[in-house]
Amino acid sequence: MNRRHFFRSSLVAAGSSAAALPITAAGSSKPGTFAEPARELQLVEDADVIVCGAGPAGVSAAISAARTGARVRLFEWRGCLGGVWTAGLLGYLLDFNKPGFAKEIATRLAERDVRRGTSATSICYEPEGMKLLLEDMCAEAGVKFQLHTRVAAAYLEGRRLATLVTESKSGRQAWRAPVFIDTTGDGDLGALAGCDFEIGEAKDCPCQPMSLNALLVVKDAAALKQFIHVSDPDKTVGESKKAFLREIGRAGHFPSYSGPTLWQVRDNLLLVMMNHEFGVKPFDAAQVTEATVHARAELNKIVNSLRKLGGPWEGIQIAVTAEQIGVRDGRRIAGRFVVSKGDLVTGVRHEDAVVRATFGVDIHALSAEHNKKAATEDKGIKVKPYDIPLRALIAKDVDGLMMAGRCISGDFIAHASYRVTGNAVAMGEAAGVVAALAARSKRLPQDVPWSEGVDALKKNAKA
Numbered sequence: 311m312n313r314r315h316f317f318r319s320s321l322v323a324a325g326s327s328a329a330a331l332p333i334t335a336a337g338s339s340k341p342g343t344f345a346e347p348a349r350e351l352q353l354v355e356d357a358d359v360i361v362c363g364a365g366p367a368g369v370s371a372a373i374s375a376a377r378t379g380a381r382v383r384l385f386e387w388r389g390c391l392g393g394v395w396t397a398g399l400l401g402y403l404l405d406f407n408k409p410g411f412a413k414e415i416a417t418r419l420a421e422r423d424v425r426r427g428t429s430a431t432s433i434c435y436e437p438e439g440m441k442l443l444l445e446d447m448c449a450e451a452g453v454k455f456q457l458h459t460r461v462a463a464a465y466l467e468g469r470r471l472a473t474l475v476t477e478s479k480s481g482r483q484a485w486r487a488p489v490f491i492d493t494t495g496d497g498d499l500g501a502l503a504g505c506d507f508e509i510g511e512a513k514d515c516p517c518q519p520m521s522l523n524a525l526l527v528v529k530d531a532a533a534l535k536q537f538i539h540v541s542d543p544d545k546t547v548g549e550s551k552k553a554f555l556r557e558i559g560r561a562g563h564f565p566s567y568s569g570p571t572l573w574q575v576r577d578n579l580l581l582v583m584m585n586h587e588f589g590v591k592p593f594d595a596a597q598v599t600e601a602t603v604h605a606r607a608e609l610n611k612i613v614n615s616l617r618k619l620g621g622p623w624e625g626i627q628i629a630v631t632a633e634q635i636g637v638r639d640g641r642r643i644a645g646r647f648v649v650s651k652g653d654l655v656t657g658v659r660h661e662d663a664v665v666r667a668t669f670g671v672d673i674h675a676l677s678a679e680h681n682k683k684a685a686t687e688d689k690g691i692k693v694k695p696y697d698i699p700l701r702a703l704i705a706k707d708v709d710g711l712m713m714a715g716r717c718i719s720g721d722f723i724a725h726a727s728y729r730v731t732g733n734a735v736a737m738g739e740a741a742g743v744v745a746a747l748a749a750r751s752k753r754l755p756q757d758v759p760w761s762e763g764v765d766a767l768k769k770n771a772k773a
């Protein structure tokens with residue numbers, strides 16, 4: 311394992327190493343910089359497909375690749391699988407009425423009694439139940455997953471992504487595979503590999519705001535019925551949000567998310583989303599820290615004030631705030647096709663469609679001022695169900711790299727629609743199957759016709 315590789319470093323790895331060996335700095339650095347010495351790393355070459363980030367897209371990609379016969383490694387920075395579903399305490403699955411893996415997840419959540427409501431499109435679930443389900447599904451498929459492990463550097467050989475480096479309590483480790491999938495949400499791997507990307511409204515932010523979700527314990531959920539969001543199609547959506555906003559006002563606050571939402575997760579356990587953190591870049595750790603601390607303080611203030619109102623709010627308290635503040639806008643890695651606003655308006659169709667997205671354009675207020683006028687906007691765009699092609703999941707600038715989830719190739723408006731998790735799952739499923747087929751036949755993902763992917767998915771479904 312001590313082979314020396316000469317890689318073209320695409321980007322200097324950020325962050326500090328957890329390696330145990332003390333290293334003496336050699337060579338001079340420019341003022342204000344530190345030249346980190348090169349070192350030999352343990353190299354592991356036991357996977358056909360490496361998936362980076364275990365959110366909805368990442369777990370779907372990893373399981374799908376493994377079911378297609380690939381040896382799969384999955385790296386996740388947080389302490390659980392699921393990304394925004396679990397570490398972010400999302401609690402609600404949107405645009406989820408899809409065949410394949412989405413259907414399987416919805417069915418298995420119901421079998422475990424951790425799914426609420428009867429809607430097939432908008433599903434409330436218990437985040438803790440989701441964690442267990444995803445671990446079981448990865449184990450069943452034979453995915454080797456490693457938590458608490460961050461992808462920190464990527465190295466190319468020519469145009470091809472060849473090796474990545476992770477950081478964890480095991481120190482820095484190098485991993486090689488024929489195909490990689492970036493499912494970090496923020497597009498970390500694509501950026502580290504040197505791919506072009508966009509973020510937010512223009513080339514750079516403004517970005518959609520972040521939100522920190524929380525689980526609440528209440529004395530009597532039935533007494534709060536009028537404030538709890540229901541996803542079942544026969545109910546009026548929106549009235550509960552307005553009623554909840556009025557109650558927060560009665561408690562003396564105007565929330566930074568003016569469409570505050572409560573969901574019932576189980577019995578007297580509710581989930582709340584009622585804050586926005588504006589103008590935060592997802593890859594600036596200091597900014598994300600400040601946003602998290604600020605959001606947590608706002609949540610606590612509002613919940614403490616609601617409790618003081620008494621009545622149905624008597625005894626309400628925060629059980630836990632999310633480990634991860636919810637990031638809506640990350641990097642969108644340049645792919646071989648860019649999903650754009652025009653596709654949503656015309657309801658575009660593609661021969662290599664991996665999913666048909668139906669969710670509307672959902673742009674959360676970009677500033678506190680906007681939030682006072684409206685919590686979200688759709689820019690007057692009426693979405694016709696549209697296709698996302700496989701080409702949007704294949705990197706343009708680097709070979710051997712695919713994307714799935716919110717970091718695929720698209721523009722700001724399109725991303726504001728396709729980012730919800732029903733689409734992330736379907737994209738993950740497609741990326742996983744194509745990555746496995748490519749790796750096992752020594753081809754690049756762009757050389758695998760989508761018809762082969764469809765056939766493989768059908769076989770996987772029967773198995």
Ligand SMILES: Cc1cc2nc3c(=O)[nH]c(=O)nc-3n(C[C@H](O)[C@H](O)[C@H](O)COP(=O)(O)OP(=O)(O)OC[C@H]3O[C@@H](n4cnc5c(N)ncnc54)[C@H](O)[C@@H]3O)c2cc1C
Pocket residue numbers: 362363364365366367368385386387388392393394395397400402403404405459460461462493494495496498499520521522635636637638714715716717729730731732734
């Ligand atoms: C506040 C909020 C509310 C939302 N509401 C809804 C909703 O109600 N319903 C819905 O369906 N969708 C909703 N969305 C959208 C949806 O949750 C996301 O777009 C979706 O999670 C995308 O899935 P993903 O797998 O691409 O990314 P993520 O869920 O963000 O997963 C990315 C994973 O990669 C990991 N990761 C990141 N960087 C690294 C790295 N360098 N190394 C290793 N691991 C890494 C992260 O820890 C994470 O687990 C919401 C999003 C937010 C933020």
